[in-house]
Amino acid sequence: MQDDRYTTEDLLHLMAQLRNPDGGCPWDLKQDFSTIVPSTIEEAYEVAEAIESKDFEHLHEELGDLLFQVIFYAQLGREAGHFDFSRIVDTLVHKLVRRHPHVFPSGELYGDNSGESIDETRVNQNWEAIKAEERGAKGESGTLDGVALGLPGLTRAAKLQKRASRVGFDWPDIDGVLDKIEEEIGELREAVAAGDREHAGEELGDLLFSCANAARHLKVDPEAALRGCNRKFERRFNAVEASLHSRGRTPAEASLAELDALWERAKSGE
Template structure:
């Protein structure tokens, strides 16, 4: 006996969700969940999608996208039970918003270049925020609990939209050098102020995010790629050492560096 009554795709998933939340026969764990309790799982699933895409495994990407979609369906089911909105309402509102934000596709706008489209998108979003009311800052609507890199990027973009930005990349690079010098100065103090050092290193990170933005590089993607590269190279060192029954902690830094350079040349 099928649980979806021969339904398929989204309809089948929605029916499965309803069964899981059925008070008389549903899953005890699913019945306990609230929108708040699901937040950690949603964040985790989003990162797992990103990891699968970075790895490039199509089967994993499909699987992780399904897990993330299930999170959306779960939230919609909880809201439908409290008569707030349904999954279809979410889908329709998103479709309407995309149509509104793409007048060059669905309307009569003649915008064509990437720069024009981006400026038009930001202008429409700004108008939407203003129409919601209560906008007393260019940063209105940015969630306080965003990951730090994404938060930095969004703050910089909003400030840039009102003209607080450099026109060229040279001063962006100069700012990074300036911030690094301030870190060096803090490190050189006889009595280190750990809070001041943290603030200076934070300034360096913020400036590097700004460089990524000006270079049209997504800083989250860039760092994720570097993290993966570091992990793979160090695991390659571990594999080399395992052959000779050695462990990384048994070697000196110089010896580990020699292995690192060997692995690096092999992978380049």
């Protein structure tokens, strides 16, 4: 510890102590790669939430929780002989240098990197070409190969659509996407009317996929859009509930018409 602040080395030491069979933490000792994945996903979303709510006072704490997940995986990897934290960092730096030839034309982090500047379009083209080469080196030759299965559904849908778009499989503009959404709504209505729950679920999936496509065309993150909608719903419903509580009542005791009226009041008050 230097200057009264702990360092990355201190964090690595702490993690090793937590996993020490002789006196370590029983909970940490029970964990493996798969059991901490849910925590990793949760911590990533808490970082996103802090950023979206502009809670910069606590963002550093949330980032620390996310970093701890990486440290945990590094410890598990070291114990199993797969990799350690230094290899994670080394692999990352090499990859980022390779993917930014416009910044590191020498191919070295500390080499002669006084290359010419290029515009953002060229940067993006180079980035995608380099990533394609990396996927090829992994044996991922298909257009859609390498889009992680563990991504949230809307995010994965948008990424699959983006990949397909690169080879020309895409609507030329958002009008076609909106028409498709209307078509999917019609098909969902038909499935519901037929009482076919399984088919209705499939049509609902098609509708959500088309909505993700609309978000992509609008250059909007579909997950962020949905999180924003969730927050808006919470805010308005909380206002409805607070209004009823001020009268000594609960939402369950109110009629739908009354709830709708209070909802519209909360909506107009924003």
